[in-house]
Amino acid sequence: MEQQIEKIHIVGLGLIGGSIALAIKQEFPAITIAGYDINQSQTEIAKTLTVIDEIAADQFDGIETADIIILATPVEQTLSIIAALSSLSLKESVIITDVGSTKQKISNHAASVFGGNVQFIGGHPMAGSHKSGVIAAKAHLFENAFYILTPMEHTSRESIGILQHVLKGTKAHFVEMTPAEHDEVTGIISHFPHIVAASLVHQAGRFEDNHPVIKRLAAGGFRDITRIASSSPAMWRDILLHNKEKLLALFDDWRYEMDRVRELVDELDGDALFSYFQEAKDFRDGLPEREKGAIPSFYDLYVDVPDYPGVISEITGYLAIEEISITNIRIIETREEIYGVLRLSFQTDVDRERAQKCIEKHTDYKTFFS
Numbered sequence: 211m212e213q214q215i216e217k218i219h220i221v222g223l224g225l226i227g228g229s230i231a232l233a234i235k236q237e238f239p240a241i242t243i244a245g246y247d248i249n250q251s252q253t254e255i256a257k258t259l260t261v262i263d264e265i266a267a268d269q270f271d272g273i274e275t276a277d278i279i280i281l282a283t284p285v286e287q288t289l290s291i292i293a294a295l296s297s298l299s300l301k302e303s304v305i306i307t308d309v310g311s312t313k314q315k316i317s318n319h320a321a322s323v324f325g326g327n328v329q330f331i332g333g334h335p336m337a338g339s340h341k342s343g344v345i346a347a348k349a350h351l352f353e354n355a356f357y358i359l360t361p362m363e364h365t366s367r368e369s370i371g372i373l374q375h376v377l378k379g380t381k382a383h384f385v386e387m388t389p390a391e392h393d394e395v396t397g398i399i400s401h402f403p404h405i406v407a408a409s410l411v412h413q414a415g416r417f418e419d420n421h422p423v424i425k426r427l428a429a430g431g432f433r434d435i436t437r438i439a440s441s442s443p444a445m446w447r448d449i450l451l452h453n454k455e456k457l458l459a460l461f462d463d464w465r466y467e468m469d470r471v472r473e474l475v476d477e478l479d480g481d482a483l484f485s486y487f488q489e490a491k492d493f494r495d496g497l498p499e500r501e502k503g504a505i506p507s508f509y510d511l512y513v514d515v516p517d518y519p520g521v522i523s524e525i526t527g528y529l530a531i532e533e534i535s536i537t538n539i540r541i542i543e544t545r546e547e548i549y550g551v552l553r554l555s556f557q558t559d560v561d562r563e564r565a566q567k568c569i570e571k572h573t574d575y576k577t578f579f580s
């Protein structure tokens with residue numbers, strides 16, 4: 211790598227900015243990472259957790275000496291930061307990138323603001339969480355995920371190589387596409403599903419007056435499909451505002467889809483309904499699990515546990531001793547006799563395997579995962 215990267219400046223120290231900082235630091239401990247977040251407490255937590263080495267007093271404090279600038283704010287904020295950056299004296303060789311979930315507006319804005327004078331490379335790690343904030347940041351958040359890059363026409367291959375090298379610690383797989391293709395694809399597999407998740411929650415909420423028990427009865431299916439409805443409202447407001455055209459087309463497509471299913475139900479067409487679910491199952495089961503591409507947001511481990519008070523804290527206590535973090539825990543089945551099944555969810559399959567070994571070491575509870 212020709213250019214020596216000594217300092218990285220990150221604006222936005224939340225889940226993604228923090229996770230990228232941790233991943234870079236893990237791979238390149240000698241690189242200095244300075245960071246700023248508009249929420250002072252986020253900045254302070256990031257420093258306390260050594261996610262960053264230096265606190266930038268404001269968005270651009272010390273940015274003139276940065277080799278790489280990473281914008282990790284909600285996408286509407288990214289636009290205004292790009293505009294502000296254009297009037298600063300930055301390193302001639304500086305590389306600027308973002309992590310936004312939308313690319314067209316950001317890339318067009320960067321092109322109009324920077325022209326060919328700055329190496330701007332749009333970026334989007336296709337992994338994350340419904341959680342927000344630096345407290346949720348993890349170095350391995352992007353492991354095995356796709357990291358989409360949307361370079362500009364004048365972006366040099368050398369700059370792209372440098373950025374990919376610096377981001378090597380993410381253990382993500384880099385793929386390049388145009389901003390337009392990016393917004394279309396992510397509209398289908400990310401943005402619109404978030405609208406659907408939130409709409410299902412609104413629908414349940416509308417029926418809660420007549421059925422107050424709805425919240426208590428909401429089980430795995432509703433919880434699974436609506437998990438992402440717990441994501442950051444600010445983030446998703448901005449994403450929808452940035453991807454309006456693609457999403458309007460998807461609303462039309464969704465209406466067609468709902469009318470199609472409605473008709474099958476109305477006609478009590480059992481065969482067609484069976485095929486409808488079978489084809490969906492085949493597609494969903496075909497999603498790549500462990501290779502490149504779609505990765506499960508969580509890796510689940512099932513534990514057969516005796517149904518007595520304290521069994522959950524017993525299990526989590528053993529995992530805490532070995533510093534194995536859990537992303538979710540739930541009793542998913544209570545059998546007639548004395549047993550229940552705990553479903554423990556982990557961010558990676560490495561954590562899951564460590565947990566399985568830990569539980570088998572400390573207990574005789576049966577564990578299993580698919």
Ligand SMILES: NC(=O)c1ccc[n+]([C@@H]2O[C@H](COP(=O)([O-])OP(=O)(O)OC[C@H]3O[C@@H](n4cnc5c(N)ncnc54)[C@H](O)[C@@H]3O)[C@@H](O)[C@H]2O)c1
Nearest residue numbers: 222224225226247248249283284285310311338339342343
């Ligand atoms: N959450 C995900 O799963 C995910 C995945 C991939 C990409 N992204 C994208 O990453 C970006 C950040 O998302 P996140 O999940 O880290 O959200 P987050 O809420 O965890 O972090 C965003 C941070 O930016 C800060 N911020 C907002 N405006 C700012 C400004 N003007 N200057 C400095 N800091 C500012 C906020 O205080 C917050 O701490 C978004 O553009 C999002 O679309 C999110």
Ligand SMILES: O=C(O)C(=O)C[C@]1(C(=O)O)C=C[C@@H](O)C=C1
Nearest residue numbers: 311336337338339340400438507
């Ligand atoms: O894992 C989650 O909770 C996510 O929603 C992550 C997710 C997505 O899959 O839609 C959300 C936004 C991003 O731009 C990329 C990934």
